[in-house]
Every structure is written in structure tokens, then in C-alpha cells.
Amino acid sequence: MSDDIRTRVDAYIEDRLLPEDADLSAVLDANHVAGLPAIDVSPAFGKLLSLLARTSGARRVLEIGTLGGYSTAWFARALPVDGMVVSIELNPRHAEVARANLARLGCAERVEIRCGSALDILECMIAEDGPRFDLVFIDADKVNNARYLERALRLVHVGSLIVVDNVVRAGAVADASAEDPNVLGTRALFDAVAAHPQLEATAIQTVGRKGYDGFLIARVRA
Ligand code: SAH
Ligand code: DHB
Ligand code: MG
Numbered sequence: 588m589s590d591d592i593r594t595r596v597d598a599y600i601e602d603r604l605l606p607e608d609a610d611l612s613a614v615l616d617a618n619h620v621a622g623l624p625a626i627d628v629s630p631a632f633g634k635l636l637s638l639l640a641r642t643s644g645a646r647r648v649l650e651i652g653t654l655g656g657y658s659t660a661w662f663a664r665a666l667p668v669d670g671m672v673v674s675i676e677l678n679p680r681h682a683e684v685a686r687a688n689l690a691r692l693g694c695a696e697r698v699e700i701r702c703g704s705a706l707d708i709l710e711c712m713i714a715e716d717g718p719r720f721d722l723v724f725i726d727a728d729k730v731n732n733a734r735y736l737e738r739a740l741r742l743v744h745v746g747s748l749i750v751v752d753n754v755v756r757a758g759a760v761a762d763a764s765a766e767d768p769n770v771l772g773t774r775a776l777f778d779a780v781a782a783h784p785q786l787e788a789t790a791i792q793t794v795g796r797k798g799y800d801g802f803l804i805a806r807v808r809a
Pocket of ligand 3: 726
């Protein structure tokens with residue numbers, strides 16, 4: 588697997604375009620030591636998330652699915668000093684590892700990790716009616732993807748971006764007879780995006796060391 592052409596190209600891209608970043612690598616090392624699953628975004632995708640945050644001028648980012656805070660760290664570092672990432676994580680151990688990682692990076696004051704079921708926390712946030720988010724990254728369980736989108740839409744504004752990870756899953760998304768709840772959740776997400784009059788969206792297939800997958804990106808229009 589390690590000489591796989593896709594892995595070699597990922598390594599090449601990282602070598603040329605992603606300068607060695609010991610702080611971000613340390614997050615992945617700490618996650619590994621803590622026994623977290625290695626399902627963080629790839630470095631190249633983390634960089635894309637940070638470029639999206641910067642080019643869109645995002646100040647407030649909502650993330651659903653923190654794990655050890657690797658994607659959270661890419662966002663936190665992309666934001667202006669008064670920016671904020673709110674990241675939701677079900678597993679208290681993951682949340683603890685993430686908090687420690689982000690504190691070590693000096694990002695703690697720019698990140699709030701809310702521990703609990705994302706659906707519950709999103710409902711709380713909707714009730715709290717706080718400042719809206721400029722960018723939402725959905726990357727938790729795939730079963731609830733359409734429900735996360737529906738909640739996220741009540742927390743954003745015209746012009747906000749919504750990015751959803753893992754929407755291709757080795758092509759399974761295109762299987763109309765799929766029974767896997769993860770695939771059904773993702774197909775429900777596509778249906779919800781397609782039916783929403785205020786979303787303009789696309790999805791891009793990706794390959795790399797993490798295999799064949801993809802992401803969806805949507806913009807909220809007037
Ligand atoms: N965004 C992270 C990876 C997230 S992995 C990164 O790229 O670094 C998915 C995470 O979603 C896991 O940590 C898992 O515990 C969490 N998760 C799963 N179901 C959830 C739920 N119902 N509510 C909140 N988080 C959930
Ligand atoms: C899984 C989840 C992810 O968010 C990801 O990027 C890769 C794999 C998983 O649950 O297997
Ligand atoms: Mg993911």
C-alpha cells in the first residue's frame with residue numbers, strides 16, 4: 588500500500604506544497620499514541636479547508652466531528668485572530684485528546700469543543716441563536732448527514748459554505764440499491780442538497796493515501 592501510486596502522489600504534493608509543519612504533525616502523532624482511529628483529513632485536504640476558510644474570509648467555523656482536532660487545527664490556524672471554531676464531538680476521549688492538542692498548538696482560545704451528540708448540540712445552538720457561521724464542515728457519522736445539513740442550514744447565512752467529507756466512499760454513493768446506512772445517509776444528503784432552493788453545490792471525487800472518496804461543497808445563496 589505504501590508504494591501505491593496515489594500514496595506517492597500524496598507524498599509528492601505534501602513535499603512540494605505543504606511545508607513541514609511540526610505542530611500539525613504532532614497532532615497526528617498524539618492521536619496515534621492515544622489510539623484514535625486514523626481517519627483525520629489528509630494534510631492536502633486540511634490545507635484545502637484552510638484555503639477555503641481564508642478565501643471566503645470566514646471568521647466563524649462550525650465543525651461536526653472533531654476526532655483529535657486535526658482538521659480543527661487547520662481551521663483554527665486559517666482564521667483571523669478574532670475567529671472561532673466550534674467543533675462538536677460525541678466521544679469524550681476524542682474531545683479530551685483534541686483539547687490537549689489544540690492547547691499545545693496555542694489555539695485553545697480560538698476553539699470551543701462541545702462534547703455530546705451532534706444532533707442534540709446543534710438543536711441547543713439553534714435555540715441559543717448565537718452569531719451565524721461562515722463555514723460548516725460536516726465530518727461525523729454518515730448516517731445523520733442529511734440531518735446535520737438541515738441543522739447547519741439554520742446556523743449559517745447567505746454566502747456561507749458547507750463542506751461534507753466522505754461522500755463517495757469508494758463509489759458506493761452511486762449505488763441506488765445500497766442498503767448500508769452510511770451510504771443511505773449520504774444519498775439522503777445529496778437529495779436534500781439537490782432539493783434545497785438556496786444551495787448551489789458540487790461534489791468532487793478524490794483519491795490518495797486514504798483511498799477513493801470525495802467531498803461535497805455547497806454555498807448558501809439568497
Ligand atoms: N474532522 C476530523 C475527523 C472526524 S472523524 C479530522 O479530520 O481530523 C469522525 C468523528 O465524529 C469521530 O471522532 C466520532 O467520534 C465523531 N462522531 C460520530 N458520531 C457522532 C455524533 N453523533 N455526534 C458527534 N460526533 C460524532
Ligand atoms: C471514516 C470516517 C471519516 O470521517 C473518514 O474521513 C474516513 C473514515 C470511518 O468512519 O470509517
Ligand atoms: Mg472524514
